Amino acid sequence: MRPFEYARPSDLAQALAAAGPDTVFIAGGTTVVDLMRLDVLAPRRLVGLGDVAELRRTELDGDPVRLGAGVTMAEAAALPLVRERYPALAAAIDLAASAQIRNVATLGGNLLQKTRCPYFRDASSPCGRRRPGDACSALTGHLEQRAVLGASPHCVAPYPGDMAVALVALEASVEAATAAKVVTVQVADLFREPGDAPHKETVLGDGDIITAVLLPAPRGTSAFVKLRDRASFAFAAASAAVSLELDHDRVVAARIALGGVATRPWRSSEAESAVSGERLTPERAFAAGEAAFEAVARTHENRRGIALGARAVTAALLACRGG
Amino acid sequence: MKPESAVVSITVNGTPHRLEADTRRTLVDLLREDLGLTGTKIGCGQGTCGACTVHVDGVRVLACLLLAVTVEGGQVLTIEGLGTPDGGLHELQQAFIDRDALQCGFCTPGQIMSGLGCIGEGRANTAEEIRESMSGNLCRCAAYPGIVAAIADVAEGQGA
Ligand SMILES: Cc1cc2nc3c(=O)[nH]c(=O)nc-3n(C[C@H](O)[C@H](O)[C@H](O)COP(=O)(O)OP(=O)(O)OC[C@H]3O[C@@H](n4cnc5c(N)ncnc54)[C@H](O)[C@@H]3O)c2cc1C
Ligand code: SF4
Ligand code: FES
Ligand code: FES
Numbered sequence: 313m314r315p316f317e318y319a320r321p322s323d324l325a326q327a328l329a330a331a332g333p334d335t336v337f338i339a340g341g342t343t344v345v346d347l348m349r350l351d352v353l354a355p356r357r358l359v360g361l362g363d364v365a366e367l368r369r370t371e372l373d374g375d376p377v378r379l380g381a382g383v384t385m386a387e388a389a390a391l392p393l394v395r396e397r398y399p400a401l402a403a404a405i406d407l408a409a410s411a412q413i414r415n416v417a418t419l420g421g422n423l424l425q426k427t428r429c430p431y432f433r434d435a436s437s438p439c440g441r442r443r444p445g446d447a448c449s450a451l452t453g454h455l456e457q458r459a460v461l462g463a464s465p466h467c468v469a470p471y472p473g474d475m476a477v478a479l480v481a482l483e484a485s486v487e488a489a490t491a492a493k494v495v496t497v498q499v500a501d502l503f504r505e506p507g508d509a510p511h512k513e514t515v516l517g518d519g520d521i522i523t524a525v526l527l528p529a530p531r532g533t534s535a536f537v538k539l540r541d542r543a544s545f546a547f548a549a550a551s552a553a554v555s556l557e558l559d560h561d562r563v564v565a566a567r568i569a570l571g572g573v574a575t576r577p578w579r580s581s582e583a584e585s586a587v588s589g590e591r592l593t594p595e596r597a598f599a600a601g602e603a604a605f606e607a608v609a610r611t612h613e614n615r616r617g618i619a620l621g622a623r624a625v626t627a628a629l630l631a632c633r634g635g
Numbered sequence: 636m637k638p639e640s641a642v643v644s645i646t647v648n649g650t651p652h653r654l655e656a657d658t659r660r661t662l663v664d665l666l667r668e669d670l671g672l673t674g675t676k677i678g679c680g681q682g683t684c685g686a687c688t689v690h691v692d693g694v695r696v697l698a699c700l701l702l703a704v705t706v707e708g709g710q711v712l713t714i715e716g717l718g719t720p721d722g723g724l725h726e727l728q729q730a731f732i733d734r735d736a737l738q739c740g741f742c743t744p745g746q747i748m749s750g751l752g753c754i755g756e757g758r759a760n761t762a763e764e765i766r767e768s769m770s771g772n773l774c775r776c777a778a779y780p781g782i783v784a785a786i787a788d789v790a791e792g793q794g795a
Contacts, residue, residue: 313659315638318704338705345661345700346681356636358658360705386694410771411752413682415694416701545770 314354321359324366324521328491330359331519337361339382340416342409343425351435352426352442366489366523367420376526381420381486385475386411388419398527400534400553404478407538410545420522422475423486423502424514428547429455429469440466441510448510457549460608460617462575467510470572471503472547477571478536479525480579481553487524488516496526500569503576531565532557535631537624539572548572550620552601552628556592561633563587568628570604573621580604583625592633594626601625641704647672648716656703663687663698666713674714674744678773685772688745688752689713695752697771714744717751727751730788736781742774750786759790 321327331337336355338344339362347353361367367382372393379388388394389405409417431437431449438446448467450458459470479499487496502514516522534555540546551571557564568583586603590596601622608618639658644651647670654669666672666689678686680699687698690712717725727747730736737743749772753759758768765783774782 315636316658317639318641318658318702320704320707338702341702341705342682342697342700345702348659349680358702362705410682410685411756411758411768412685412688412695412697412749412771413700415752416691416696543770544767 313348314351314356316348316355317357319357319359320363321361322363322365324364324489324523327359327361327364327521328489328519330357331491331521332357335359335519337521339367339418339421340384340413341421342413342417343421347426347433350433352433361418361420361521364521367418367521369524376485376528378487379419379525379527381522381524382418385409385414385417385419385422389414397530398478398482398534400478400481400536400555401475401484401527403536404474404538404551404553407536407544408474419475419525420486422473423479423499423522423525425473427469428472431455432469441469441506441513444509444511457572458613458617459575460573460605460614460621461570461578462505464506464508464510464575466508467506467575469506469510470574471576472572473577474536474538474548474551474571476503476577477551477569478534478553479527480569480577481536481555481567482530482534483528483555483567485526486522487526488520488522490517490520494523499525499577500579506575531555533632535628537628537631539620539624550617550624552621552624554625554628554632556629556632558592558633561591561593563590563592566600566629568600568604568625570621570625572624573617580625582606587629592629594630597626597629598622600629643703643707645703645706645709645711647711648713658702658704660703661699662689662691662701662703662706662711665703666698666711672713672715676741676744678742678745683773684742684745685749686742686745688748688772690748690752693755695749712748714748717747726792727754727785727789730785731781734781734785734788735778736785737774737778738776742772742776742778746772746774746782750782750789753786754790754793759786762787765790 334356371378538551555567583604586600676686678684
């Protein structure tokens with residue numbers, strides 16, 4: 313780890329003022345400390361967000377519901393309101409990482425966690441997501457889990473997080489503070505596709521601080537399904553979150569998002585169209601999963617991702633009708 | 636850039652400490668190197684194995700992923716802080732012995748600290764629930780059945 317100075321601002325204004333070149337914010341630190349140890353992050357100054365009271369501000373009786381960005385994953389998942397009204401979010405958190413990590417990891421940090429691509433995590437490999445302008449080592453090297461959706465010749469790494477996928481299906485937003493103002497951004501619009509600038513991961517600026525996650529009143533029911541290479545404590549091979557309005561067994565409206573198979577949390581209008589207005593049968597749910605990948609040319613390499621992503625969508629849809 | 640240091644005030648197993656630490660010091664290194672509390676182990680240093688599990692402010696956490704400076708003012712409990720003042724074992728430590736829940740013992744301090752968290756969170760009602768809640772603690776000797784049984788014993792004894 314490289315030497316760095318540590319700043320501990322006590323409010324949001326100080327935290328925003330502490331940002332600058334070579335500065336990194338640290339919340340729970342479960343991504344930041346890991347990457348600093350690998351020299352993937354080497355800030356000269358680390359700014360701790362733990363004392364910033366504004367990031368803990370939570371309003372459960374508001375519309376939208378507000379969860380402070382500094383609330384831990386464990387705290388958020390334990391809220392009865394989250395468990396009862398936003399089951400997709402509760403499941404996405406429960407199925408992420410381990411109990412120890414969820415006890416310190418925060419909502420803001422979870423959204424902005426970094427890719428698990430082994431070349432990104434190896435400071436000596438070229439990687440355009442880590443160092444602007446570098447070629448992508450994974451293109452010619454070995455990356456088992458490549459993004460099927462949203463990849464570019466400059467980066468093929470999937471977005472690793474679970475929570476953002478559920479938040480996209482729930483049409484949630486984040487509130488963020490910039491030096492000049494407070495902005496609200498839909499989680500669906502927060503992340504960029506890599507294009508030719510994979511290092512630009514979100515639409516936020518470098519020194520901006522996420523202050524809260526905002527949840528609109530739930531419409532219908534929701535579910536989150538995560539497929540993993542082992543029974544627990546693993547990143548998603550594929551995941552899907554669905555928020556569904558049903559009239560008996562007919563779908564009035566569906567919001568469907570995929571994870572693990574795309575460079576960013578991926579909302580699929582194709583999957584949504586495949587079920588909207590239809591009776592939610594197993595066959596229809598299966599067709600919706602397939603529809604999410606209809607625009608993708610099948611290759612030997614993406615077969616597995618497509619199959620898993622499609623089945624995750626199917627399972628999440630069927631979970632919404634209670635089976 | 637030359638090393639930077641910061642003063643860290645932290646209470647470990649009931650004893651307050653005030654030390655000057657390099658900002659790069661992780662909590663696990665502070666415990667082991669500065670305070671000589673080597674019961675807490677380092678397996679992976681990446682958050683995947685759970686060997687470094689301790690409690691901070693009442694919840695189980697990974698000491699390898701925490702910088703000591705970010706634990707300023709915290710209450711830390713390590714494996715050395717369990718048991719009775721006269722050297723007796725904590726009931727979960729005893730249950731690990733009774734249930735043969737270890738072989739080499741490297742993962743054991745982390746398993747026990749995590750097991751206490753699992754019981755305290757009310758997540759020890761069934762073997763399946765214990766396995767899920769303990770999934771962040773790996774055991775290379777695969778003593779898992781004994782670990783689950785030991786935690787279940789203590790949870791039952793406490794009427795959990
Ligand atoms: C072994 C392991 C397994 C894991 N498994 C999973 C999994 O299955 N699913 C999953 O979703 N995640 C998983 N994770 C990732 C984990 O959930 C994240 O590391 C964690 O949520 C990050 O939160 P944090 O508060 O610790 O963030 P930090 O490490 O403190 O920060 C992460 C990033 O966000 C920035 N940041 C933090 N807060 C703010 C803010 N308020 N405003 C602006 N920027 C901010 C930081 O600068 C940094 O870039 C795993 C991690 C590990 C180590
Ligand atoms: S896939 Fe993306 S993260 Fe991985 S090496 Fe290529 S540019 Fe870097
Ligand atoms: S040493 Fe901390 S989790 Fe492995
Ligand atoms: S007893 Fe050897 S690693 Fe668990």
